[in-house]
Structure formats: C-alpha cells, structure tokens
Amino acid sequence: MFTIIVLLTAVCGNLFISLFTLLKNPKSATNRLFFMFTFVIAVYLVSNYQINQQSTDLTAFFWVKLVMCIAALINIFFYLLVATFPKQRTNFTFLSYVIIFGTTFGLMLASLTGFIFISAKPYGGGGIPGPAMPLFLLHTVIFLGGGFWVLIKKFKxxxxxxxxxxxxxxxxxxxxxxxxxVTNLLFVLIFKTSAFIDLLPVYTLIFVTCISYAIIKHRFLDIRLVVARTVSYTLLIGLFGLFYAFLFAILSSLFISTSLELRTVGVSTTLALVMAFSFQPIRRLLEKITDSVFYKENYDINKLLYNLALIMASTLRLEEVTHGILNEILDKMRISKGAFILIEKDLVFDIKSEKYKQVPSFSEEEIKILDQSHSTLIFDELEESELKNILRKQELSVVAHLRTEGKQVGLLILGNKLSGDIFTEQDIRLIEILTPEAAIAIQNAKAYEEIRRFNITLQEEVNKATKDLQEANIKLQELDKLKDEFVSLASHELRTPMTAIKGSLSTILDGYTGQINASTKEFLTAAFNENDRLIRLVNNLLNISRIEAGRITFTITKIDLDKLIKEVKEILINLIGNALKFTHQGGVTVSVFEKDNMITTAVSDTGHGIAKEDQDLLFKKFSQVKGSYAKQSGGTGLGLYISKKMIEGMKGNIWLESEVGKGSTFYFSLPKAL
Known part of the structure; x- marks a missing residue:
C-alpha cells in the first residue's frame, strides 16, 4: 500500500509539474523539454513498478524491455534539457538532432528485440543482459554523463x-x-535482483522536491503558482479518495446487501450529492492553505502601486514623499531596510532612510560604480565583482535607478527580505514600475523644496533688512533728537548776544552816542539788518525745536477772525514775505474765503512761479527751490516748514498752486468752529 501511495504521489507530482510548466510558456524550449523529461519519468515509474508485479517470465521480460526503451529516452531528454537550461535556447544543428535521436531509436529497437536484456524473471528476480548492453551503457555515459558534465560546467x-x-x-x-x-542496473546485472526497483519513486520524489524548492525559493521556471495548485489539488484528490472510500465502506456495511439494490442506488446518490456540495469548499480551503505556504509573503501588486501613487500625489514635501514610499514598500514587501540616495550633479546631497540604525554612507567612488549600471541590480544575480562587494558591504539585495528624462535623480536601495527569500519576479516588476514614478515625484519635491527654502531665505533677508532699517531709524531718531537739542541750546545761546548787538546798533543809529556820518551809518544799518535777520533765524530754529519737541500746543475754540489773523501773524509774515521776495512785477494779493466749514487764506503773487518737481521741497526743513528765479531770494528754508507745522497743529492744511512764468498762490485753511 505504501509503495502505491509513493508511486501515485511521484507520478502525479511529475505529471502536474510537467503539464503546467508547458502551459506556462509553450514556446520555451526549456519548458517543452522539461515537460518531456518529467512525463517520461512518470511513464518510467509506472513501467518500473510493473516489473515486480509480473508472475510470468514473458510479461516480466516485456516490462523490462519497455523500461530500457524509456531509460534511453530519459538519457537524451535529460541531456537536451541541460543544454537549454536556464537560457531557454539550444545551439544544436539539424545533424546533431539526427545523430541524437537516431542512436536513441536504434537502441530502443535493440531493447524491444531482446538485445539489451535477453530474459527476465518474475517478481523482481532480475534479468540476463544481452549483446547490446554495452551500447546502452555507452549511450548512458554519453548523454546522461555528458548532461552532468554540461551541468557542472554551467554551474562553475x-x-x-x-x-x-x-x-x-x-x-x-x-x-x-x-x-x-544502482538499483535498476547494477543490482539487476551484478546481484541478479530487482527487489529495490520499487524504491525508484522515492528517488524521483527527491528530485521533484529539489525542483519544487527551486520554484518556491528561487523562481525556477517561474511556475510557483503551478506548484501551489499542484500540491493543493493532489491533497484534494487524496483526501477525497480516502474520505469517500471510508464513508462508502461504512454506509455500504450498514445499508447495502445483495438483495437490496435500491439501497445501493440511494447510498451512491447520497455520496454523489455530498461530493458535489463539499468539493468546492474543501478545494478553496486547501488552496488557501497552500497559498499561505507558497505565498506567505504575497501582496496585491496593483493595490500596493495604488497606495504608492496616493502617497506621491498627496504631498510635495521631500521628507513625506521619500519616507512615505519607503514605509509602504518595506511594510508590504516585508523588507528589512531601505533608503533613497538623492544625487545632484553626480554627488550625493541627501539620503532618506528607513529601518536603518544610522543613515547609510557611501563614498563618491561607490556611488559612481553603482551609477554605471543602467538596469536594476539584484545581488543574487551579480557575478563576483567590485559592484557585488559594495552591495555585500552595505547588506543590500536590490539597487534600482531613479531616472527622469534621462537624468539621474538618485538610487533606491533595499535590504534583505525578512523571510530570507530572494526577490521574486513580482517584486522586481513592482520596483521597475515604481522607480520612474518615484523619480518624478522626488524631482517635483526637490523643486518645491528649493522654492520653499528660497522663500525662507528671502524672508530671513527681508527680516534682517527690516531690523537693520529699524535700528538705523532708531539711531537717526536719536541723532535728530540730539540735533534738536543742540539747535535749541545753540539758539538760546545765540539769541542773547544778538539781542544785545541789536540794541547797541539801534542806540548808535538813533544818535544816542553822538552824530555819525552817512558812510558809517550805511555800514551800521547793514549790520543791524543782518543781525535782525539772524535773530529771526534763531527764533525760527527755536520754534522748530518747540514744535518737534511737542512743547507747542493748540487749543481749538471759537475765536474772532481779527484775533485769529493776529495769532497767525507768523504764518502770514512767511507767506507774504516769500511772495514779495519773488515778485518783481505786478503785485501780491491776500484774500480770505469760507468753504466747506473751513476758513481759507490765499496769498497770490505774480512772480516767476515754481516748477512741479520743486513744489514738494518747499514744505521740508532747510529746503529751497533751485533755479534762476531763486538766486536772489536768500532765506533759511525754515519759514514754510514752520508754517506747515503750525497750521497742521491747528487741524488745518497748507498747499500751493503755481505755474512757471505766471506766479504762485499759497493757501492755508483752518477749521471753522461749529
């Protein structure tokens, strides 16, 4: 019973793997030859089993001859499979195929005609080799041994x-x-026994296990789904066979007898219904179990790509983009660590990493070597080189390039899988789909980051300039205060001696000190006038000092207009004095009128007029207009400034209207009490 179970398992395993491998890629020479090889082995197992089940010499001899024919086919299919694996192509000529298959078919004919074995005994009693046995051994050495030689050479x-x-x-x-x-040839030829022939399925099971492991762990022929389904369906068939055989045996013993054929029909019908309703749920359960073994690290590639696209579309911050992508792929693909190496002008300017104890570091030479490759680097597929040593040193399994519009943006580096598995075809395909999109997202994030940093730098410069201006303004205010204090002090100190001088000059001119001649009087009069002018200048300076220090206050109340005119005498003296000074022909007119609850006084002249560009200067401290019409004017440039400050202090306004060659009109208005 055990032998049959092992045989069925081995045969089913070989047939399922061979069939699904062929269907996976029927155009592949490797897949076609793998199908032929495993199919022939399955037939060989069944034929080999039959040898020990025969009770006559004749039937045992038939199965021995058939087994030797199949063995010859195994030799050549193994050799051809090895020749195409893993590159999936052959370099054989047509003549080579003629020689290979011609010698094999000739050997098969020799076996069927009794030249390899001339007789065989029943129940595994062994057989007697014939004259063609050396040819079979030579065929085995050439093709089977040659296959191993080619395989070893390829391995190296x-x-x-x-x-x-x-x-x-x-x-x-x-x-x-x-x-x-050993068991099928040496034991039969030397020890004359076929007792160990039944162990052959065990050997093929081990071979199938090795191939399966390569499929599961190392993407051999890329038929992992085939193996998973093969295992699940084999288990399904086995479980159903055992369960329903057991159930049928119990029900049969209870209900079926030779006299009650109706019960037989009922039991069969019941079992059929149970099988119909239970097959699909059990199949799905077994598929889920096998998928959990063969796809324990599996993930939905489309869902993962969608999640990654959302991350890249949701933010322009470089930190959020890079760490978001890394966290998602490390979590879903179960990778130990990963990082983005961002490159600018062939130099590393930043590294964004996840799951590293400390940020990885690379030399310029290492980055240059990694950057030389234009394809995704997979550690397990690299031959020994400096490039592979870099990946080994950094404990990396995959290095993918980030390029956009032919420009290198950086590298995506990934560590080992937490399960210890290598990266599957699905993993590599996802990485190759992701990297171009990630390169664009990182490039956009870098551009945004540059703009953001520029704005921050610009704001810092503006803040610095503003602070400098504020500090300079404070210093200017302090200097202006010192100046005002100096002007006030100097004015007080100057007015006292100038008043004394004025008094002395006035006494001399009035004749109190005796008679003076006309020439002396002319000089003394000029000195008196200039002294008087200086006194007015000092008074103006003192007024400015009082105004800017806030020591002059204005009380808005009802007042008689005649009294108001007396109070604004200083303003009128400045305006009328300026009008007379610049009017050499015509005259000066002073008028007063009321408009919009304001009392407005106008002082008009027929002088030279003032140009537009000079008008803004008139009301500033120490400012005088330029031009030929002002050359004879003299003055300090303080009169209009003082007038403006006094008028504004009384809630009024002052302005002018002027046209060059037609004269000027200065207006000042004061509010009318309500």
Whole structure:
C-alpha cells in the first residue's frame, strides 16, 4: 500500500509539474523539454513498478524491455534539457538532432528485440543482459554523463540566482540518477535482483522536491503558482479518495446487501450529492492553505502601486514623499531596510532612510560604480565583482535607478527580505514600475523644496533688512533728537548776544552816542539788518525745536477772525514775505474765503512761479527751490516748514498752486468752529 501511495504521489507530482510548466510558456524550449523529461519519468515509474508485479517470465521480460526503451529516452531528454537550461535556447544543428535521436531509436529497437536484456524473471528476480548492453551503457555515459558534465560546467561559470537554480537541479538529478543506476542496473546485472526497483519513486520524489524548492525559493521556471495548485489539488484528490472510500465502506456495511439494490442506488446518490456540495469548499480551503505556504509573503501588486501613487500625489514635501514610499514598500514587501540616495550633479546631497540604525554612507567612488549600471541590480544575480562587494558591504539585495528624462535623480536601495527569500519576479516588476514614478515625484519635491527654502531665505533677508532699517531709524531718531537739542541750546545761546548787538546798533543809529556820518551809518544799518535777520533765524530754529519737541500746543475754540489773523501773524509774515521776495512785477494779493466749514487764506503773487518737481521741497526743513528765479531770494528754508507745522497743529492744511512764468498762490485753511 505504501509503495502505491509513493508511486501515485511521484507520478502525479511529475505529471502536474510537467503539464503546467508547458502551459506556462509553450514556446520555451526549456519548458517543452522539461515537460518531456518529467512525463517520461512518470511513464518510467509506472513501467518500473510493473516489473515486480509480473508472475510470468514473458510479461516480466516485456516490462523490462519497455523500461530500457524509456531509460534511453530519459538519457537524451535529460541531456537536451541541460543544454537549454536556464537560457531557454539550444545551439544544436539539424545533424546533431539526427545523430541524437537516431542512436536513441536504434537502441530502443535493440531493447524491444531482446538485445539489451535477453530474459527476465518474475517478481523482481532480475534479468540476463544481452549483446547490446554495452551500447546502452555507452549511450548512458554519453548523454546522461555528458548532461552532468554540461551541468557542472554551467554551474562553475554561473552566478547569482542562476547558480542557485543549477545547484538545486544538479543535486536532485545526481541523487535520482545515481540511485536509479544502482538499483535498476547494477543490482539487476551484478546481484541478479530487482527487489529495490520499487524504491525508484522515492528517488524521483527527491528530485521533484529539489525542483519544487527551486520554484518556491528561487523562481525556477517561474511556475510557483503551478506548484501551489499542484500540491493543493493532489491533497484534494487524496483526501477525497480516502474520505469517500471510508464513508462508502461504512454506509455500504450498514445499508447495502445483495438483495437490496435500491439501497445501493440511494447510498451512491447520497455520496454523489455530498461530493458535489463539499468539493468546492474543501478545494478553496486547501488552496488557501497552500497559498499561505507558497505565498506567505504575497501582496496585491496593483493595490500596493495604488497606495504608492496616493502617497506621491498627496504631498510635495521631500521628507513625506521619500519616507512615505519607503514605509509602504518595506511594510508590504516585508523588507528589512531601505533608503533613497538623492544625487545632484553626480554627488550625493541627501539620503532618506528607513529601518536603518544610522543613515547609510557611501563614498563618491561607490556611488559612481553603482551609477554605471543602467538596469536594476539584484545581488543574487551579480557575478563576483567590485559592484557585488559594495552591495555585500552595505547588506543590500536590490539597487534600482531613479531616472527622469534621462537624468539621474538618485538610487533606491533595499535590504534583505525578512523571510530570507530572494526577490521574486513580482517584486522586481513592482520596483521597475515604481522607480520612474518615484523619480518624478522626488524631482517635483526637490523643486518645491528649493522654492520653499528660497522663500525662507528671502524672508530671513527681508527680516534682517527690516531690523537693520529699524535700528538705523532708531539711531537717526536719536541723532535728530540730539540735533534738536543742540539747535535749541545753540539758539538760546545765540539769541542773547544778538539781542544785545541789536540794541547797541539801534542806540548808535538813533544818535544816542553822538552824530555819525552817512558812510558809517550805511555800514551800521547793514549790520543791524543782518543781525535782525539772524535773530529771526534763531527764533525760527527755536520754534522748530518747540514744535518737534511737542512743547507747542493748540487749543481749538471759537475765536474772532481779527484775533485769529493776529495769532497767525507768523504764518502770514512767511507767506507774504516769500511772495514779495519773488515778485518783481505786478503785485501780491491776500484774500480770505469760507468753504466747506473751513476758513481759507490765499496769498497770490505774480512772480516767476515754481516748477512741479520743486513744489514738494518747499514744505521740508532747510529746503529751497533751485533755479534762476531763486538766486536772489536768500532765506533759511525754515519759514514754510514752520508754517506747515503750525497750521497742521491747528487741524488745518497748507498747499500751493503755481505755474512757471505766471506766479504762485499759497493757501492755508483752518477749521471753522461749529
């Protein structure tokens, strides 16, 4: 019973794997030859089992001859499979195929005609070799031994994942064929026994296990789904067979008898209904269980790509984009660590990492070597080189390039999988889809970051300039205060002696000190006038000092207009004095009128007039207009400034209207009491 279970398991495993491998890619030479090879092994297992089940010499001899024919086919299919694996192509000429298949078919004919074995005994009693046995052994050495030689040669020159695939294939094949030669050939020829022939399915099971492991762990022929479904369906068939056989046996013993054929029909119908309703739920359960084994690290690639797209579209901050992408792929793909190496002008300007104890560091030379490759770097697929040493040193499994419009933006580096598995085809495909999109997102984030940093820098410069201006303004205010204090002090100190001088000059001019001649009087009069002018200047300076110090206050109340005119005497003296000074022909007119609850006084002249560009200067401290019409004017440039301050202090306004060549009119208005 055990032998049959092992045989059925081995045969089903070989047939399922061979069929689904072929359907996965029927155009692949490797897939087609793998199908032929595993199918022939399945047929060989069944034929080999039949040898020990025969009770006559004739039937035992038939099955021995058939087994030897199939063995010859195994030799050549193994050799051809090895020749195409893993590159999926062959370099054989048509003549080569003629020689390979011609010698094989000739050997099969020799076996069927009794030249390899001339007789066989029933129940595994062994057989007697014929004259063609050396040819069979030579055929085995050439094709089976040649296949192993090619496989070993490929193993030595391969690297990465290809080396692992060949290693697993080689280990399984060596064990299976050595065991097969020992039990099916040497024991039969030397010890004259076929007792160990039934162990052959065990050898093929080990071979199938090696191939399955390569599929699960190392993407061999990329048929992991096939293996998962093969296992689940094999278990399903086995469970159903055992369960329903057991159930049928129990129900039969209770209800079925030779006299009650109706009960037989009822039991069969019941079992059929149970099978119909329970098959799909059990199938789904077994598929779920096998998927949890074969796809324990599986994820929905479309859902993951969608989540990554949302992350890249939701923000322009470089930190959020890079760390968001890394966290998502590390979590869903169960990767130990990862980082974005951002490159600008062939130099690393930043590294954004996740799950690293400290930020990884790379030398310029290492980045240059990594950047030289234009394809995704997978550690297991690299041959030994400086490039692979860099990945080994940094404990990296994958390095993918971030490029946009032919420009290198950076690198995506990923560590090992937490499960210890290598990166699958699905993993690599997702990374290759992700990297161009990530490169664009990072490039946009970098541009945004540059603008943001520029704005921050600009704001800092504006704040600094504002602070400098504020400090300079404070210093100017302090200087202005010192100046006002100096002017006030100097004016007080100057007015006293000038008043004394004025009094002395006035006494001399009035004749109190005796008679003076006309020439002396003229000089003394000029000195008196200039002294008087200086006194007025000092008074103006003192007024400015009082105004700017806030020591002059204005009380708004009802007042008689005649009294008001007396109070604004200083203003009128300034305006009328300026009008007379600049009017050499015509005259000066003073008028008063009321408008909009304001009393307005106008002082008009027929002088030279004032140009537009000079008008704004008139009401500023120490300012005088330029031009030929002002050359004879003299003055300090304080009169209009003082007038403006006094008028504004009384809630009034002062302005002018002027046109060059037609004269000027100065207006000042004061509010009328309500």
């Amino acid at each position: 020159h391969s690297f990465g994942i290809e080396k692992i695939q060949i290693k697993l294939f080689l280990l399984g094949a060596v064990f299976m064929f050595l065991s097969l030669l």
